Amino acid sequence: EAGVTQFPSHSVIEKGQTVTLRCDPISGHDNLYWYRRVMGKEIKFLLHFVKESKQDESGMPNNRFLAERTGGTYSTLKVQPAELEDSGVYFCASSSRLAGGTDTQYFGPGTRLTVL
């Protein structure tokens, strides 16, 4: 079974440009999460989808970030326009909540975004 995949693995853009990150969760996983780690900081939660609906987007830093999950399958995270402080590694995770409250999140390898 394929794990969580993310594309691209690296992206280098200039300040003011737009970048779109993609995440393909494990097939059948209804829950999809975005996290990021900016330089020197901890990994921080951004948002959570349940199927195509945004369950929690409290971690989104500002309105330059737009996440979508049309059809409840893959998700995209668009940054427009990108700023220097957006540089970091963006992780996607997916999970399928099981009975009993266990919910292991499976992470992708991340997309390293560099804004120059």
Place this chain on the structure above:
Amino acid sequence: DAKTTQPNSMESNEEEPVHLPCNHSTISGTDYIHWYRQLPSQGPEYVIHGLTSNVNNRMASLAIAEDRKSSTLILHRATLRDAAVYYCILRDYVTNNLFFGTGTRLTVIP
């Protein structure tokens, strides 16, 4: 706002047990304690989780203090492949989000 505190780094000799501590003094009653680890150039990988009782799985053991304000991840026999950054994480049961700490970088010495 980190909810957990861990030592920045630890070392262990290969094939010896490793005890990785974590403090979470502000843990709430609905927070699960999760441990993930991150190998170089990879995303975090689930290791183990628990709520109140000690837990064992094929990767590790988790010992949780009676007051739940601290926990210890135990690797019974460290191998070179266990060298990674280990994160102690509180999972909010209601929102299901993971609050990552600073992590402990484990170095395994051959």
